[in-house]
Amino acid sequence: MINTICYFFSFLVEAIILWQYSSNLFPARRTPQRKLAVLCGLYFILFCVSLSDSIWINIILYFLLNFIFLLTQYYLIWYTALFHSSILTAVMAMSELVVYGIAKHFAPRFLDNGREFYHLLFFSFFSKLIFFAVTYILIHLMKNSKKDAGQHDQSVFLLVFIPLTSIFIMLTFVSIGESVLLPSSLDWMVTMGAVLLLAANLLMFEINHYHQKKNMEFAEIQLLLQKESDSAQYYKMLNAQNENQRILIHDIKKHLQSIDLLNEQREYAKISAYIRQLVLSPDLKEFSRLCDHEMLNSILCRYMQRCTDSHITFHADIRSGTTDFIADNDLTSLFCNLLDNAITAAGIIPDSFIEINTSKREKTPFIVITVINSCRKNPFLCKDRQLTVNKNGHGFGLKSIRKVVSKYHGNLQMYYNDDTLTFHTIIALKQ
Template sequence: MTLTILLFFTFFIEAIILWQYASSLFLPSHSVRIRWILLSTLYTMLFLLSLFRQTKLNIICFFIANTIFLYTQFKLKLLFALFHSAILTTIMGLSELAVLGITLKFSPYFLTDKGVGLIFYAVFSKLFFFAIIYLLAHLFKGKNTNQRPYYHSELFLMLIPILSVFIMYTFLFIGENAAIAPPVNFMVTACAIFLLLINLLVFGLNQYLQKKYNDFIDMQLLLQKESDSVEYYEMLLSQNENQRILIHDIKKHLLSIKLLNEQNCSEKIDIYIQQLMKSSDLRETVRICDNEMLNAILCRYQRQCNDKHIAFHADIRSNTLQHIYQHDITSLFCNLMDNAVEAAENIPESFIELTVQKKENSNFIVIIVINSCQSAPLYNQNGFPISRKVNKERHGFGIKSINKIVQQYQGNLEMYYDITSGTFHTLITLKTLK
């Protein structure tokens, strides 16, 4: 019974080490949930096979299981998956042999104790395995740029597994050269197990904090982008206002031209007219809706659609967005249109339809976006599409921003793909403040 529990503990630790190694080096191709399910399934099978006490079979299956996990769950070619699986298998075997040799040299009769001795050996070998794998992962990580960001501050964490191995050597030396009572012997073994768990928890926490830090940086960049977009559209509104002022003053300009004409100053008239024609205030504006900010946004995306040969249709009912903040309008519709244009691009006879209307006898606004889409997207656990871009962890914040605004206005967000028509549908309801 003790040996079975020890085997289960050993495979559990090896699974965590594999997870740490792969997550620190490679970009995942599936969600965390799928990776955990597959890893748990593979290592449960390894544990059951280990009960038959066939060492060669266990080594071969360990190699195959690691290869399957790396190849299917991360963006790796088969040869690279085989290479890294071979490294893990080799180091795992060598770490157990090294610890076995050291233990037999310092304490030849230590392993005869099938209780404390085997537990101490298992913990020691897995800690040694973890230390080597962590150092090797950082060696690969520092040389390869096509993976997760590399932080030099992580080098200081290498001291933890190295010092832990030294502490294990100290425990072994004390146990060999001093008489230890059974309760103390048990406490030393428990300390060894806790030491291994502390190592795993520290590096797991470090990885979690790095992910949160990267998410925070990406969110800050998104907010900066939204802030720049607001400033851009406010500038367009200012330009439209200047255009109205210029049109209002056109009579004065005509009067000035008339006076120059009476003085027979044709050259001055020509220069005067050229200056007016080059003025940005005279550029033509398109009226799509009565909301100035949204009108400026949609004019920009209408030009993008024309350049990309995407048919663009918009039906924005009057007085529907007057109770939505300007920065929320910018963030919401820019992200919606960015996603729609990206999906409809390079599709023959593609189109984007945008409808904004208010439900009768209610304070809810309904926003519907229908756009051409070549294939059905993959969805996450929240029912939102997953980005198809290479680095998924660095993208997908547009949908998060849309959902944040929907939640802010106590609304609802629904996205689905219609296979029959080859279109992607986004339905949003927002509750207005008034």
Template sequence: MITLICYFFSFLVEAIILWQYTSTLFVPKHRVRTRLFFLCALYLILFAISMLGHTWLNALLYLAANFIFLITMYYLKWHMALFHAAVLTAVMSMCELAVYSIIGRFAPHFFTEAARSHNIILFVVFSKMIFFTVIYTLIHFLREHKDVSQRHDKYALLLVFIPLTSVFVMLIFVAVGDACTLSPTLVLMITLSAVFLLFTNLLVFGINQYNLKKNMEFTEMQLLLQKEANAAEYYAMLLAQNENQSILIHDMKKHLQSIAILSDKKENDKIAAYIGQLMLSSDLKESARLCDHEMLNAILCRYKRRCEGSQISFHADIRHGTIDFIADNDLTSLFCNLLDNAVEAACGIPDAFIEVNTTRKANTPLSVISIVNSCRRNPFAGSQGNLSTTKPDKRRHGFGIKSIRKTVGSYHGDMQMYYNEDTLTFHMVITLKQQN
């Protein structure tokens, strides 16, 4: 019974290490729940087959299980999945051989009593501790090579001293157990201490990875907020330019009077210079009018020009007074993220279009914003109802949608998305509530 528990414990730790390795280095295809269920199923099969006691069969199945998990649950080519599965298998085997060698040197009588449950547990914990230490170090160097943007957390490598210290403590446990005759109570305490020591290491590194992930998300959100703040400043500048243009047009009568005076004096050179200055003025640049809301008009004009450059038909129908209650910074965040996603999806599609509409539900404080855009493929396909991305770096996406949800939530609104397979169009419908 003790041997069975030790085998189960061994496979549990190996599964945790594989989860840590894959979650840190690779981009997942499926949700956490799906990956966790598949990993548990694979390792339960490995545990059941290990009862047969065939060492080589266990090693080959361990390699196959890791390969299947990598190729099905993560965005990896088959040869890369096979490479990483082989690395994990080789490291695990070498760690167990190293433990045999170390224990044989410092505790020569250990293996003569290898059948004792105390020794079995110490061997399993010792070998998995070294396995975890090597894999954590490997994760650090592979991640640094894969993504230079994560080099800022290189000091996390110092955490490797925790499992190294634990390995040293484990070696002392083994040496004490080999040199002294211990009471059953003390043997139990040492065994439990070894098990708790291993789980403490796993917990510390799990918390560390969780904190790194949250810090990265926080940094990305801060960059997104900075981008939106810059966009708001840009659109404020456009509004100022439009105001200057209105002033210039208002003053055009005075400019014409000045030109008439110069004409009476036959000063043609000065007239040409005067007209040239007016023509070069940025205030005379053409400004489109898509809606009566100044900030939103500036945003829509910018994306209309962007769509024209990408051969995308752009149409906007913004009803009067439907979005006046939205603050300028929220308006910028909401519509810029919506239109960024729409333009990205519609680019490169023949006869692509984007339609933006805002309406007010009659006799309610609710405004409805709808965006329909061309989209060649279903963004929900293979992602369990979540939006997928076409961006090369799949880790760093989704912050635009998070920003949209945040803005919608601040106005007690609702957001719905769906894809129409018949028309190849993506639909986003947002309902916002005007506060009293």
């Protein structure tokens, strides 16, 4: 009974460490009360199973239950949850092995004799102390990149192999130590092996974190280059527009004389057509301000110019403040790929058009982005109704669009209207 109290204390500390680790690093999917209830339920299962004294079952179950908790209670991709669960399991297991190896050097029969209470208490206290110290270091190493937690590259899945291998080696050491009485020199070697395994896992973790940071810096540089390119194109287009307007203003006297001549001849229909032609002239259109978001405005102006050059009617209705929460790199990936696909599909059709709208769904945290464009053929060609990459252009950049939608916990819907020959893309993003 008294040993059961030690087990309860151990799992309580491990649950607290998991709570601190996950709460500091990942965006929560559930309320704190819901998370606490799930955590207590999972660790109660773990506590009950631990009474069987099977090391292998305890380690495997600890890994699986941590994975379930991270995946269900936080916004994490499954392979990222798998990676962090394996890291926590490896650190916990090797912390216990370090204390076990050191203790066995001074007391060869340590934790024998029915797992004596004081020995078990000593083992639990110091192993959890090391576990807490290492996870505290990990939290501070990763805390600067909290905003990108859960959005790691799929290469993280391959790194899971390292901590899982370390856990297997550690369990092998423990099994050998419990089966054979090792000389003190080998006890020290086992202890040093556990320390080196722990250090190797931490080093691997730091190297992965370093590469993630460098990838983010590279993406930021690419974004700056994209901004410069968009700004240059925007101001070039603005200068061209101003030049055309100056030419039109210069010729306005001649246009008024022509209208006056038509008026003397009582050609009222021709006067109306003439004025309409002047009013609809692209030289009088306002290209410079399509929305109040500077980055998105530059992107839309650039694509509006492309549409004008391709004789595609372009209309944008971007409501104020609807895209402020989207990071500039995600904004570029999302809208550029959407408009690239739309222009590719609409560019080969006479009298084609593209409409793009953003609006806030009332009483919800969702922003809705809608793109409608002319499209001659239904791009859903396969029998399973999956969108295919074809000459209409849809499919290119689709993975990038889905990645951004997933990052903002949104939803993507696409369909083709056979009656109007238009392709519709509807995206809902959560603020």
